[in-house]
Amino acid sequence: MIDVKDLSLTYQSTGRQTHLAVDKVSFTVKKGQVYTLLGPSGCGKTTTLRCVAGLEKPDSGEILVDGSPVSSSQTGNWVPPSQRAIGMVFQSYAIWPHMSVFENVAFPLRYGPLKVPSAQIQARVTKALSLVQLDHLKDRPAPHLSGGQQQRLALARAFVMEPKVLLLDEPLSNLDAKLREEMRVELRQLIKAIGMTAIFVTHEQIEALTLSDVIAVMNNGKIVQEGTPLEIYQRPTNPFVANFIGQSNLLNGDVVEATSGQRAIRVKTPLGTLACEATQEVAVGAKVVVSIRPEHVETEKSAENQNNALQGMLASASFIGNAMDCVLRVDDGQNLKVLLHAERTPPLGSPVTVYVSNRHCLAMRA
Numbered sequence: 001m002i003d004v005k006d007l008s009l010t011y012q013s014t015g016r017q018t019h020l021a022v023d024k025v026s027f028t029v030k031k032g033q034v035y036t037l038l039g040p041s042g043c044g045k046t047t048t049l050r051c052v053a054g055l056e057k058p059d060s061g062e063i064l065v066d067g068s069p070v071s072s073s074q075t076g077n078w079v080p081p082s083q084r085a086i087g088m089v090f091q092s093y094a095i096w097p098h099m100s101v102f103e104n105v106a107f108p109l110r111y112g113p114l115k116v117p118s119a120q121i122q123a124r125v126t127k128a129l130s131l132v133q134l135d136h137l138k139d140r141p142a143p144h145l146s147g148g149q150q151q152r153l154a155l156a157r158a159f160v161m162e163p164k165v166l167l168l169d170e171p172l173s174n175l176d177a178k179l180r181e182e183m184r185v186e187l188r189q190l191i192k193a194i195g196m197t198a199i200f201v202t203h204e205q206i207e208a209l210t211l212s213d214v215i216a217v218m219n220n221g222k223i224v225q226e227g228t229p230l231e232i233y234q235r236p237t238n239p240f241v242a243n244f245i246g247q248s249n250l251l252n253g254d255v256v257e258a259t260s261g262q263r264a265i266r267v268k269t270p271l272g273t274l275a276c277e278a279t280q281e282v283a284v285g286a287k288v289v290v291s292i293r294p295e296h297v298e299t300e301k302s303a304e305n306q307n308n309a310l311q312g313m314l315a316s317a318s319f320i321g322n323a324m325d326c327v328l329r330v331d332d333g334q335n336l337k338v339l340l341h342a343e344r345t346p347p348l349g350s351p352v353t354v355y356v357s358n359r360h361c362l363a364m365r366a
Contacts, residue, residue, distance in 0.1 A: 001197045002029040002052065002165060007061035009047055021047045022058065023221035029165075029199060029214075034191055036200040038208040039218035040244070045201045046169055048218075052199060053088050053167050054081035066164050082113040087158030088167040091174065093150050095142045102138040105129060105156045112161070128160040131190065148179050155190070166191065166198040172207060184210045205245050209233060217241050237279045238364055242291040249337055251290040252366065258284050267363050270334045275307040276361040287366040294325070296360035297338040305355035310336065314350050328352055 009022040022044045029035040037045035050056040052063055054070065057078065063071040065086065070079040096104050105125045109116040116124065129135040132152035137145070145153060151171060158166055172180045172187070188211045191198050202208055208215050209229040216226045217240075225232060225241045236242035239250055256273060257266035263278045267290055276290055298305055312330035317340070319325075324345040328336045338354060346352060 001031040001033075001066055002035075002199065003062075003064040004028075004048070004052065005062040005064075007048065007051060007058050007063065009051060009056060009058045020221050022051065024061070025218075025221070025223055027216055027223060027226065029197055031197055032192075032195055033213045034188065034198045034200060034211055036202060036208045036212040036215045037218055038202060038205065038215050040203055043218040044221040045203075045218050049167055049169055049199060049201045052165075053086055054079065054084050085164040086167060087161050087163035087165070089151075089154045089158050089169070089171045091170045093154040093171075093174075095150055095153060097141075097143045099142055100138065101129065101134060101140050101142055101145070101153055104142050104153060105160050108157060108161055114161075124160050124162075125156075128156040131159055131194065132156045147175050148183055151175065151183060155187075159194070159196075164197065166196050168198060168200045170202050170204075172202075173204075180207075187211060209245075217244065219244075235279065236291060236362065236364065239289040239291070239366070242289075242362070242364065247294050247337060249292040249294070251292070253288050253290050253363070255282050255284050255286045255288055255363070258282055258286075264358065265363060267361075271310055271330050271336065274356070274361050275358045276363040277359050278363045280365055282363065282365065288363040289366050291362045291364065292336070292356055292360060294337045294339045295323075297328075297336065297354045297356055299340065299344070299352070299354055301355050302357075304359075305357040307358055308356040308361060309353060310356070311351065311353050312336065314346055314348055314352050317345055317348060328354060 005026050007022055007025045011019045011021050013019050025048055037048055039045050047056060051058045060073040062069060065084060069077050070084050102125055105128055106121050109121050126135060129138055132155050134152055172183055175183060184207055200211055212229055215229055215232045216223045219240050225237050233245055242248045243250060251269040253267040253269040255265050256268050265276050265278050267274050267276050267288055269290055282288060310330050312328040314326060315329040316327045317324045323339045324342050326338045326340050328338050330336050
């Protein structure tokens with residue numbers, strides 16, 4: 001449905017300085033997918049989205065929507081935003097405060113490039129408001145809606161144009177934490193019910209994991225890893241992704257044992273020599289970074305985790321509701337972040353032995 005090929009865009013900074021915001025980015029979004037661009041501020045995710053929308057003109061590359069090129073540096077083809085069959089929801093919602101709910105949704109039909117006949121407007125607006133469960137509030141002034149209702153109103157205004165693609169630029173960031181959690185689930189259900197193709201931009205990892213079919217993690221204008229939410233979280237392929245998605249203990253190490261063609265290796269780290277699983281094939285002597293997530297550290301020995309036993313002292317413990325967020329002091333003052341059961345956490349200063357399975361000690365090229 002959407003193909004982005006070798007997209008690049010450079011911004012002119014003060015003086016003669018330039019900033020490469022998007023650096024040869026390529027990705028494909030299949031029909032009906034929710035594809036998320038995830039990364040920290042300034043990584044290029046919103047600029048990439050604005051290029052797809054036609055709000056920014058890239059220096060090079062090609063963008064196709066439903067097989068038709070809307071931007072191409074090779075041919076010079078450039079389709080204006082209003083003709084791209086794309087709906088967009090902004091972070092600010094951009095709702096007209098002097099209009100009712102109905103008129104906000106009807107606005108692009110009345111004054112947009114398509115000029116929909118008046119006879120069709122009533123039915124299309126009613127359908128769009130019904131999809132987001134706001135049809136009973138159609139006569140209410142838009143400023144009198146709650147934050148969640150305003151967000152749904154912005155979605156209805158995008159839906160009413162019946163776009164092929166929906167673009168969402170951090171649409172949940174203005175909501176409070178509880179409402180944001182509710183809207184994550186509601187938004188995915190709504191997009192899937194309609195069967196729409198969507199690109200979602202966010203810096204919130206929980207939003208990305210909850211909403212997405214595919215996540216592309218961006219850093220410094222590039223996509224550094226792409227995969228399903230489960231793949232991105234459980235199998236990061238570089239230290240940036242491991243550190244950005246969730247919490248992770250990152251340990252620099254050297255490969256001391258490796259077999260060609262196999263991913264089972266042993267790595268010398270500050271916590272000792274660990275049996276690990278490599279995300280890429282590496283040779284003895286290679287510099288790697290080992291990632292261990294706190295929730296994968298276990299306090300009971302098993303057949304799977306017996307190769308990696310670490311002894312230390314419980315240095316700190318913070319109650320976070322469903323667990324205790326702890327720091328284990330291991331050998332020479334090295335720290336290991338672990339999550340322990342709230343009712344089975346020993347007193348501070350107690351000796352603790354923990355275990356980590358090979359598959360949860362992920363070794364990535366440094």
